[in-house]
Amino acid sequence: MSNTYRFIALCTGGFPLLATASANEHPSQDYLWYRQPAIVRPAPLPWTEGESDSGNLPGKDTSDAWESQTLPVGNGRIGGTIFGGNHRERINLNEVSLWSGGPNLPNNGYGYTYGPTAGKNEFGSYQPFGNLYIDFKLKGEATEYSRSLNLKDGIARVSFTDDGVKHERECFVSHPDNVLVYMAKTDTADGLNAKIALTPCHTVTYSKSKTGITMSGKLANGEKFEGQLLIKVQGGTITAKGKSGTVQVNYRNKGDNMEPTFSAANMPYIEVKGAQALCVYVSLATDYKMEYEANWKGADPRATNSAILSKLNKKSYKAVRSAHTKNYKALYNRLRIKLGKTDSAIAALPTDERISAYRNGGQDPELEATIYQYGRYVLICGSRPGNLPVNLQGIWNDKVHAAWACDYHNNINLQMCYWGAEVGNLSECHMPFISFIKAMEKPLTQMTAKHFGSSVKGWTTRISQNPWGGGGWEKWNPPVNAWYALHVWEHYNYTRDKAYLKNIGYPILKNICAFWQTRLKKLGKGGEGLVSNGQKINVADYPELKEIKAGALVSPESWSHEWGPIEDGVMHDQQLIWELFDNTAKAAKELGTDEAWAEKLLSMRDKLVPCRVGKGGYLQEWIIDRDNLPNGGSALSGHRHTSHLIGVFPGTSISMAKTPELAKAAMKSLKLRGCGGDNRRSWTWPWRTALWARFGDTQQAYEMVQNYIRYNVLDNLFGNHPPMQMDGTYGMTGGMSEMLLQSHAGYIHLLPTLPAVWNDGYVKGIRARGNITVDMKWKDGQVIDYKLTTTSPPEEVTVIVNGEKKSVLPTLVQQAKDKAEPTEQKSPETKKKKKKLQP
């Protein structure tokens, strides 16, 4: 029997028999699996008020089973995290737009009160929707238990045997049908007995029908939400039980430990008896709309849910499932990767044990490739056009008062979530971020004027954002608009979609330029007028300022995240603004517009105080060459942020090819940061992976990948800040991509930093700037086959292959329509060797 799933068709009732995989038949890549469920804690449920034990198999004893053990599914709007309990299943439910708080305008986007009851004048926080609980009436102990998530079809599965009877369950969130789907099935003639409830996190009103439950409510900020369950069975009976009415939710504990409390006595539930299979469809909706002009208000959630479920009611489970896999695979299968073969003893282990083996020094290139693909998986699940972008935790959150409000944090986090989108061939999944930037322009323009004065045009934002146009955290983050602009530009740079650039991208870039055109400060000769921590400094004390010419431009009073003084000319800002002006001028040229304006922009770009190598040979982080910080401590080592290296990555202004002196100094700075203590965060490793890759240091780049897995990955491959934070999970796809292909310096470099562990492998479908898709295969660290394709009129491009520069004309291919369910293609290894592409 092969190492893949067996699918056996069951012809009755539209319920296909679930994929079966025995314990030793788990794929070793693009796949996560475990021998135990995540612990499902006792909960108030309408049929067991006050019960203390759900009788599940023991799970792994971790401090937080939700954040480290559950498996995520999603469709960009609805998210679920599955516990996989054999007796009691719990799925934590999310809808990307359920947010407390509001535009917090009285404080001009300041004030960081969050939590479930925050009103419109407060920042608020991303809220969990509720929980789906299913209690199965089982006879005994589970054997042959396994729980998995298959990245190749976007389905989470649980299987086990109870009292000699096989049980199989699967769960996914369908994008085409817009619902979370849970299916349970057994092969016993007696069938399944189960009780099903939807529990709340906020005060709600319940109603029940013959086959379902509705739970609706309104947050303190007026946002309406509603969840509907629709239950279908094959064989057996369904009965709606319990009461309808309002369930009051209160909260106990403070901060991140805050929890909803309620009595389940007045809740309805569904009882299923003797079914061969049962299926729960969960439709969740709010009345949020990402549109300022509409006052952020859209369709009534009841109308949304009813429309979704009435359409779905007519479909068989089989049809829903196959529409999901077709839609999901059309995105996921665009990129395939092999980084090497893992030793079979390690490859056979469940994911958590593989992580432990890795931490103990084991090599596992297939786990590393899974980490790469997992970043793509969670992007497909968390970020689909038409929805809000992913937040600090993707779209998955079980806390009513989550860390940092589970917000749109922008001094690294939100941006990093999208580092893998373009290069990872998921360009449309980048769009929610860009649409969010666009949707926030108007409220942010007003807040910006209020804060910076009416002479400053355009907009920028505070360090954290909510979906209501509001801001939070203590500081503004002026240069973040230029960082956002990099995403706006790179989407064009990768896709070469002129309609996008004209209608969406370029207007955003112009508004951001307007901010800096009116905000930049002119210094006098030798830096005269420079302000640090609110004080004009005596420039004569700082010889490094001598070279500054009169009229040089600096970003006034900014911050190198998140340390050092508030000062003019912080290098993070200078680099970002340089890229903004440079890219916007390029955009104007691409569109053949605003020639004179773009010229002015370029002349401002050239007046920006440039990066400088300090006396120690480091790239200066501030305009002043500091070894130590004014309030004590080294200004060079230890800090997790690498803000002054942004021109190396994700920016492109500093590179070994174009600015070798600065690049070498940047490398020295990075080395000094170290790898211990505060450097170990979910997001530090992807950034450093990409930085070392851009420096061409294979060993260091690979060590960053290893450190991510060693220190900041949880058993379910969620990133861990701590607490769980998804920036690193997404970012690793971008970071590792830089090791395999670089295209920022005007040419395409294949395998710039390939570690020995990845010596034999392939990537099919990775993207390069210029609307180019690259397939390549390598052996003994050397590229042995590669192919460039494009859907634009092909133009010659320089490619570095095995150290040699070649000129290659990409092959023109048709724009892929909805690729539907691509027939399983053979891997490059098993394919008949193609004629090597002659550059």
Ligand code: FUC
């Ligand atoms: C930034 C980072 C922190 C954390 C927080 C959510 O402020 O500096 O490390 O990731 O965002």
